[in-house]
Amino acid sequence: MEALDKVPGIIGYALIKEEDGSIEEVKGSSTVALGDLTAFFSSASEVIRDSLEIGKIQTIALCYGSRQLVIFPFEEKYLGVEVERDIEPAAIIEKIQASLTKEEKPEIELPRSISSKILQINYLVAEFGGDEQREHWLELLNQGISILGGDIIPFIGVIDNELAFKDQPPEDKEDDFVQGLRSIIDFLVKKAVEEMGSSQARAKVQAVIERMK
C-alpha cells in the first residue's frame, strides 16, 4: 500500500482483513489507534448492515475532533484512512483509487525555508538511526509529526523512508510550517539526547551540520 503514502491529505491509514478483522498494516502519523478503530467499526458496521438492511457497505465515516476516519472495502479488506474532518469521504476514496491505478508525481516547489528543514530532518533520522535503527527513528519522526506538526500534517508524510511533501504547501502557511518542522527537529534531537546521551547526540548533530554546509 506504499501508494497511499503519497496521497495528499492522508494522515494515516490501516488495512484490516475482512474475514477475521485482523490488522494487516498501520502507517502514518495519527495519534489514535487507527488499526483498532478501523477493525472495530468495520466489524460493527457489518452487524448494522445486516440488521438495518443497508446493503453492501460502500463507505463508513466517523468523526472525532478535527479528524475523521473513512473506511471502505478494498479487495478482501477494509481500508481505513484518517483525514481532516472537512474532507468529503467520496473525494478521498476517489483520490486513493486514482493513486492506485496510476503513478502521479505532482510537481512541488518548496520554499527554501521549508526544504532545508525537511533535509535536516531526513539527515537527522539517517544519522540517529543508521541502517539498523532506521525504523525506530521513522516511528519517532511520525510521533513528533503527530503532536507537533499541526496544519502541516496532511501535506507531509514518510515516503520511501524519507520525510517528503505530498502536496504544494499554501504560501500563507509558510511561517507556521517552518515553525512546525523546527519543533520536530527539536523533538528528534531531544530523543537522541535521551537515547544515546548528549555527547553522542552532539556528534551526530555535528555530522548533520557538516552535511548541510
Add this chain to the structure above:
Amino acid sequence: MDRKILNTFEEKGLPCPFIASKKGDVEIAQSGAALAKQVSQMATVIFETIGAVGDIKVDQFEMSGADKKLVIAFMDDRLVGAIFPKTEDHDLKKMLKLMEELQAQASGVVKPVEPVGEQPEEIVEEKQVEEAVPAVEKEVEEKIVEEPEPEEEPEVEVEEKIKEPPVEETRVKLGSDVLDTMKSTMNNYLGDFTERIFKNQVKAQRINIDELVDEDARRLIFALGKAAGMIIGPSKGREMTNKLLELLK
C-alpha cells in the same frame, strides 16, 4: 422525546429520524416504527464499539450502503440519527443541519450549573520533578546542553494508567484564566514545546476556548497529557495531567 417532534422533522425532510439511548430505548418517527427493534440493536452495537475504542470522542458516524445510508450524531448517552433510502437524492448538508436542530431539541432543558464534581483518583507519583524539562536546542546548529534522566518505564499510553472521571451531566463554564494557568503549568514540563502542543491539541479536540466548559477542559487535558507523554515520557506526562486536572477543582 415525543414522537410528534420526530414526525415534524420527517416532514421537514429528514427521513426516518430516531433517537436511541445507551439503554436501548428508541423513539422513532412513525414511518420507521417497524425498524425500532433494529435501531435499538444498532445503537447497542455502536455504543459498545465506542466503549471498546476507549478515549476517542466520536461525535458523528455515517454508513453508506448499496441500499440505504445511516447518519448518526452523538450526545453523551444518546444518539440521534436518520435512515436515508439510497434511491433518493439528499442534500446531506441540509440533513445534517436538521439533525443538529433535532439534537438541540433532544438535549432538552439546560441543566443547572453546579460546581465541578468528582475528580479522578490521584496517581501515585514516582518521583517529584523539581526541575523543568531540560532545554532542547532551538535548532540543530545550537549546542546540546543537558542530558535528561533516562525513562525506565516502558512507553505506554498515558491514559492507560489514568482513570477517566465519570461523565458529568452538567456543564460548567470555566473562566478565561484557566487556559493561561494550564499553559503555565505545561511550560514547567514541556518548555518551548508548550505553545505548539497546546495550539495543536485545542484544534484537534475542537475546543472553543471562548466558551470553555469543564467537560471540554478535561478532554483537552487528557489529550495534552498524551501528547506530552510522547515528549517527556509517560510518567511525567501523567504527572502533568494530574497537575492540570487539579486546576479544575
